[in-house]
Amino acid sequence: MSKVFVLDTEKKPLNPIHPGRARMLLSQGKAAVLRAHPFTIILKEAVFNPDVEPLRIKIDPGAQTSGLALVNDSTGEVVWIGELQHRGFQIRDALTSRRQLRRSRRNRKTRYRKPRFLNRTPNTGWLPPSLTSRVANILTWVKRLSALCQITAISQELVRFDTQQMENSEISGVGYQQGTLAGYEIREFLLSKWNRTCAYCGVKDTRLEIEHIQPRSKGGSNRVSNLCLACVPCNQKKGNQDIKDFLKGKPDLLKRILAQGKKPLADTAAVNATRWNLYENLKKxxxxxxxGTGGRTKYNRTIRGLDKTHYWDAACVGASTPERLITNGVKPLLIAAKGHGTRQQCRTDKFGFPVRYCSRTKFHKGFQTGDIVKANVTSGKKVGTYVGRVATRATGSFNISTTDGLVQGISHKYCIHIHKKDGYAYVA
Known part of the structure; x- marks a missing residue:
């Protein structure tokens, strides 16, 4: 697993240590657990003149998931890696639903209202809440990790997808497309869009080729909405056949491919819109x-033989990447942004009408919704051990969201705290 963070008695960061050494310090009573995620211990004795090694935090920002890594530039050791799942699209959907409900209420009110548009100018650099949350998540973890170890530099992948070239590869002429990175953006986007699988047979971990859904000879274009990925056998088998003729016996697959091809570039737009905002905030x-560019990240990861994941991409960001990365035994901490709850005074149905009241009390029986707890149930129908985020009730009967699903009706008497609510869920 990743190394354990260590703080001295004044909560100043020391060098991260091996988990085995952390267990020894805990068993000898020389340290105590400060927090569970990321796992951090605090020493009970002072350390004078510690020799703390500088670390670099490396970031691979994405629309849905971002990669984080702590790397020692001098030794090449990857000290810690994490994968941060954003909730930007959830925020977007929630705002869309609220806007629709408000519009419905306004239509039910016949009182005339003067139009209110073009009278509120956004501030310079304003981003929608769905994009702001992505930047805020990354900045939050940069701040947290800076308090747990000695970070002296930051590396960020400043990726940019050219949506104009994706929509029309000939928009800027041949000179724009030629060069060592010609077509890179389109290839990387298609790999992400089609989940690195063949669109026709679903095979993975094989050579994939860019395929025209509607052949050029049958009127197809080079627009990204007409491109997919296909393995060599499927590409050769299809040839220049019309997609409807090639998949005439598989209507469900045909429908899925056509729908996936027209999928909007929402992820791409999110990355483009937030990259400079994140950069400016990191400089602060x-x-x-x-x-570093996406091409540099891919090159660094390929020559080091690392798998395509967000956290390994983060470890390979920028020209500062050591020639040899020590990755033995390093496991990622999977982080999912969950938010800090809601201020709604009541819950509503799908039409926006109130259905039940929400308690204004945050804490029940010493717990609050969002805490990570461990419940050892010793009697009743739900005997077992459950670990996950808790949803509290005033009655003391809690629900726990575990990795295997939701467990309802767990008494607070069986619950113990593992991690206080901080707006995130974790899988170590």
Whole structure:
């Protein structure tokens, strides 16, 4: 697993240590657990003149998931890695639903209202809440990790997808497309869009080729909405057949491919809109910020033989990546942004009408919704051990969201705290 963070008695960061050494310090009573995620211990004795090694935090920002890594530039050791799942699209959907409900209420009110548009100018650099949350999530973890270890530099992948070239590959002429990175953006986007699988047979971990859904000879274009990925056998078998003729015996597959091809570039737009905002906010930390391209990240990851994941991409961001990365035994901490609850005074149905009251009391029996707890149930129909985020009730009967699903009706008497609510869920 990743190394354990260590703080001294004044909560100043020391060098992260191996989990085995952390267990020894805990068993000898020389340290105590400060927090569970990421796992951090605090020493009970002072450390004078510690020799703390500097670390670099590396970030691979994405629309849905971002990668984080702590790397020692001098030794090449990957100290800690994490994968941060954003909730930007959930925020977007919630705002869309609220807007629709408000519009419905206004239609039910016949009182005339003067139009209110073009009278509220957004601030310079304003981003929608769904995009702001992505930037805020990354900045939150940069701040947290900076308090747990000695971070002296930041590396960020400043990726940019050219949506104009994706929509029309000939828009800027041949000169724009030629070069060592010609077509890179389209290939990387298609790999992400089609989940690195063949669109026709679903095979993975094989050579994939860019395939025209509607052949050029049958009127198809080079627009990204007409491109997919296909393995070599499927590409050769299809040839220049019309997609409807090739999949005439598989109507469900045909429908899915056509729908996936027209899928909007929402992820791409989110990355483009937030990349400079994130960069400017990282510079405000006062640390030197290095930026790298997606091509550099892919090159670094490929020559080091690492798998395609968000956290390994983060470890390979920028020209500062050591020639040899020590990754033995490092496991990622999976982080999912969950928010800090809601201020709704009542819950509503799908039409926006209130259905039940929400308690204004945050804490029940010493717990609050969002805490990570461990419940050892010793009697009743639900005997077992459950670990996950808790949803509290005033009655003391809680629900626990575990990795295997939701467990309802667990008494507070069986619950013990593992991690206080901080707006995130974790899988170690």
């Amino acid at each position: 930390t006062g640390l030197p910020v290095e930026v």
